[in-house]
Amino acid sequence: MKRDIVGKLSTEMSLRREQVQRTIDLFDDGNTVPFVARYRKEMTGSLDEEQLRSLLDRLTYLRKLAERQDAVIASITEQEKLTPELEAAILEADTLQAVEDLYLPYKPKRRTRAMIARERGLEPLADRILAQEAVRESLDRIAAPFLSADVPTVEDAYQGARDIIAEVISDDARVRDIARRQTRQRGRITAELADAAKDERRVYATYYEFEAALRFVRPYQVLAINRGEREDVLKVRVSAPEDEILDQLARLYPPRRQSPFAKHLSLALADAYKRLIGPAIEREIRHEKSDEADQHAITVFATNLRGLLLLPPLKDVIVLGLDPGFRTGSKVAVVDQTGKVLDTVTIYPHPPQNRRAEALDILAALVERYDVGVIAIGNGTASRETEDLVAALIRERVSTQYLIVNEAGASVYSASPLARAELPDMDVSMRGAVSIARRVLDPLAELVKIDPRSIGVGLYQHDVDQKALGTKLSDVIETVVNRVGVNVNTASPALLQHVAGLGPKLAERIVALRDADGAFISRLAVKQVKGMGDKTFEQAAGFLRVPDGDNLLDNTGVHPESYRVVKVLLKRLSLDLSDPDLAAHIRQMRGTLDIPALAAELSVGVPTLQDIFDDLTRPGRDPRSELDPPVLRSDVLKMEDLQPGMQLKGTVRNVVDFGAFVDIGVKQDGLVHISEMADFRVNDPYEIVSVGDVIDVRVLNVDIDRGRIGLSMRD
Numbered sequence: 001m002k003r004d005i006v007g008k009l010s011t012e013m014s015l016r017r018e019q020v021q022r023t024i025d026l027f028d029d030g031n032t033v034p035f036v037a038r039y040r041k042e043m044t045g046s047l048d049e050e051q052l053r054s055l056l057d058r059l060t061y062l063r064k065l066a067e068r069q070d071a072v073i074a075s076i077t078e079q080e081k082l083t084p085e086l087e088a089a090i091l092e093a094d095t096l097q098a099v100e101d102l103y104l105p106y107k108p109k110r111r112t113r114a115m116i117a118r119e120r121g122l123e124p125l126a127d128r129i130l131a132q133e134a135v136r137e138s139l140d141r142i143a144a145p146f147l148s149a150d151v152p153t154v155e156d157a158y159q160g161a162r163d164i165i166a167e168v169i170s171d172d173a174r175v176r177d178i179a180r181r182q183t184r185q186r187g188r189i190t191a192e193l194a195d196a197a198k199d200e201r202r203v204y205a206t207y208y209e210f211e212a213a214l215r216f217v218r219p220y221q222v223l224a225i226n227r228g229e230r231e232d233v234l235k236v237r238v239s240a241p242e243d244e245i246l247d248q249l250a251r252l253y254p255p256r257r258q259s260p261f262a263k264h265l266s267l268a269l270a271d272a273y274k275r276l277i278g279p280a281i282e283r284e285i286r287h288e289k290s291d292e293a294d295q296h297a298i299t300v301f302a303t304n305l306r307g308l309l310l311l312p313p314l315k316d317v318i319v320l321g322l323d324p325g326f327r328t329g330s331k332v333a334v335v336d337q338t339g340k341v342l343d344t345v346t347i348y349p350h351p352p353q354n355r356r357a358e359a360l361d362i363l364a365a366l367v368e369r370y371d372v373g374v375i376a377i378g379n380g381t382a383s384r385e386t387e388d389l390v391a392a393l394i395r396e397r398v399s400t401q402y403l404i405v406n407e408a409g410a411s412v413y414s415a416s417p418l419a420r421a422e423l424p425d426m427d428v429s430m431r432g433a434v435s436i437a438r439r440v441l442d443p444l445a446e447l448v449k450i451d452p453r454s455i456g457v458g459l460y461q462h463d464v465d466q467k468a469l470g471t472k473l474s475d476v477i478e479t480v481v482n483r484v485g486v487n488v489n490t491a492s493p494a495l496l497q498h499v500a501g502l503g504p505k506l507a508e509r510i511v512a513l514r515d516a517d518g519a520f521i522s523r524l525a526v527k528q529v530k531g532m533g534d535k536t537f538e539q540a541a542g543f544l545r546v547p548d549g550d551n552l553l554d555n556t557g558v559h560p561e562s563y564r565v566v567k568v569l570l571k572r573l574s575l576d577l578s579d580p581d582l583a584a585h586i587r588q589m590r591g592t593l594d595i596p597a598l599a600a601e602l603s604v605g606v607p608t609l610q611d612i613f614d615d616l617t618r619p620g621r622d623p624r625s626e627l628d629p630p631v632l633r634s635d636v637l638k639m640e641d642l643q644p645g646m647q648l649k650g651t652v653r654n655v656v657d658f659g660a661f662v663d664i665g666v667k668q669d670g671l672v673h674i675s676e677m678a679d680f681r682v683n684d685p686y687e688i689v690s691v692g693d694v695i696d697v698r699v700l701n702v703d704i705d706r707g708r709i710g711l712s713m714r715d
Contacts, residue, residue: 117160307691321437501539
């Protein structure tokens with residue numbers, strides 16, 4: 001039977017059949033998601049990246065499902081047990097779980113009690129019990145022919161028969177479906193304290209006596225419970241509505257009062273559920289809930305990472321990066337507008353050395369010597385003490401501003417092979433200060449050098465499926481990098497490898513050729529890189545930028561395949577690519593043009609022509625520049641300074657299910673609870689804020705002892 005995967009995807013995603021087919025053909029031909037989303041809009045019907053990834057994920061699942069259906073049918077056919085009805089049921093199953101339920105009776109098993117009973121010749125007795133025959137013979141007499149050295153008593157005979165029946169019932173896909181549905185709908189999850197000695201800090205105190213309906217348990221609760229269980233702090237179980245399930249099973253396998261076998265069928269039903277079905281469904285539901293929680297946590301991390309990577313850069317400014325520390329001192333690095341290191345030094349303003357005056361002199365000299373525009377302070381150990389120092393520096397000595405930078409992952413980068421290659425003669429600890437400074441100049445270019453799991457904007461990120469997390473985060477990085485575009489003459493291998501079609505090896509070869517022969521003068525020059533075939537170049541070219549090249553189009557999102565269209569278009573409009581006012585002329589003329597007619601004349605799709613106009617009106621555009629710039633400060637604010645009602649501006653540092661944590665310039669981030677995000681009910685914080693957003697907040701309350709600040713975004 002041929003599956004209609006295209007038709008299924010079309011129905012599920014409310015897309016036209018030919019639209020789905022063309023998109024699948026593009027992926028099967030080796031095209032990447034960013035390339036298809038940006039440069040094949042006519043073929044996909046302008047599906048965006050999120051839609052394309054959803055379609056690709058679902059396509060992968062349906063193909064995997066089809067492969068499993070074929071394998072199961074082949075296995076059952078080999079056993080000579082396949083019926084037309086069973087084959088149809090397997091082919092109609094729409095989930096892998098449903099296929100496995102149907103395969104269960106035919107799946108090779110380890111040696112079970114039912115197998116042993118069959119070997120002892122008890123299957124005919126089990127069949128009679130299942131048939132619920134109405135006979136007048138005594139149960140003892142019925143069992144007599146089945147007695148042997150292995151089955152010495154009547155009770156042994158009936159026990160073995162019940163074992164066979166219990167397995168038959170357990171293997172019934174209908175039974176599994178009933179138990180699964182009832183447990184999902186009416187089951188509960190409970191957690192209780194197992195060993196207080198293993199939770200001295202009472203991290204899991206919330207779950208010492210915890211109970212919730214499975215339908216309503218939150219993903220973060222599942223993740224916390226799972227971690228507590230792994231650490232042997234908690235004992236967890238799932239309870240199901242056992243009586244209701246057994247009642248429904250009895251309708252499938254009804255004991256007949258007039259049959260002497262009724263009691264044995266009832267016992268077999270109860271045994272099937274308690275020994276075989278119940279524990280299996282509990283494991284399955286726990287796994288299902290954990291998978292859901294994993295996916296939720298991965299989505300949270302991906303959403304926050306996207307916001308972090310899209311933080312706007314501070315361009316054309318010299319930055320002094322400060323990696324604070326106590327005993328080993330604070331590391332200082334000055335970098336220029338391109339990220340090149342100009343100077344480094346270590347200062348010791350904090351205990352135990354307390355050389356504050358000396359530190360102020362050193363910082364003032366660096367700011368004045370290099371005309372430092374911004375001081376970036378890492379938010380780790382001694383961060384607020386260092387902020388006090390910098391605030392005093394600005395008040396008393398120099399004119400500049402500062403901001404607090406999330407330094408998560410800086411130490412990971414410092415010890416990485418990439419850092420050793422970029423800063424070979426620099427001490428590991430000093431590389432952290434360079435990374436902090438560069439994060440201000442271009443957050444994306446610096447953060448892609450770090451394993452995203454080390455950046456710290458997630459929820460239980462180390463507990464979730466690491467392979468799935470890695471895949472999702474790679475997708476996010478790929479999306480952001482290609483949306484922003486990459487300067488092929490300045491980008492590091494870490495950034496270039498995320499350009500559509502490229503990878504680590506090609507990225508390194510691009511940089512190696514650049515270092516050997518000098519800057520690329522055009523996009524086409526990149527084809528000289530060893531291993532850069534036509535297909536790879538096609539995928540990558542539109543996302544590479546050559547700002548100072550010979551062709552203006554090389555610094556836009558216009559793909560080289562459309563350069564001919566641009567040439568004809570400009571000739572048609574009596575414009576020239578070298579005209580310094582080209583963008584203004586295009587903006588002025590665009591509203592007067594019949595775009596569909598012009599597209600037909602140029603033999604190009606309307607979406608592609610619209611994109612060409614967008615790129616010509618904004619050459620060199622960086623989408624991040626349209627976002628709020630980071631909040632720069634000149635003086636420090638302490639928790640003691642906060643009063644309820646104060647209006648402040650802050651930067652969103654992390655978004656979670658119950659709200660958002662906001663940096664308002666004091667030691668502790670404040671929390672905007674989901675109930676304080678708007679004057680209407682908010683169901684999802686991500687609909688209101690993203691990591692990196694600069695927002696206005698009002699102080700609700702301050703708890704200095706517990707280090708908690710309550711904030712509100714409501715009017």
